[in-house]
Amino acid sequence: MFDIAEFVIRAAQMIKPEQVNKMVEVLTNFYYNNRNGKVLVMGAGRSGLVGRAFAMRLLHLGYNAYVLGETIVPAIGEKDIAIAISGSGRTKLILTAAEAAKEAKATLIAITSYSDSPIAKIADVVVEIPGRTKYSQNEDYFARQILGITEPLAPLGTLFEDTTQIFLDGVVAELMMKLKKTEDDLRVIHANIEL
């Protein structure tokens, strides 16, 4: 657990501030200028679970947030945003969805470990999150570069998924400041039927 936490801290230090600022700027402008617009979060498997947690917070912040794969998913168009979360950047399901989003002229934000991946290549905004992904081998570049180890540390895409989860919680904190939202503002939107 400590090694994974250490990895996340070191990986966070490698995230490019200009990429994060762009993502926050797009989401902030969207909030103020396009309140009826939709944000569709897309990701497969555990990347999709991370996306769900982020979409919930977007909803709390006042966005019309949806998750690909749910029953209730509207059409998106040129005034909308699609956020694709894929460590490998090449999971077919998400690549196809990202291509469809681009075809619909939505703004595409890609969160991935690989800026040269097919999903990143078609995205308008890319945020690179270092992390071992499901295709990485034991001698994985990130684990070696970040922790100086050659062991997998955690299976498949765990390191990307954990790092992305915490990164996106950071984006939420940033958006709270930009949108001048308090915790109470978020709490009133949180499901009151689960109390």
Ligand SMILES: O=C([C@H](O)CO)[C@H](O)[C@H](O)COP(=O)(O)O
């Ligand atoms: O669930 C996953 C797998 O267990 C790896 O940890 C991945 O999140 C899923 O396969 C999607 O992969 P990416 O698109 O490369 O994130």
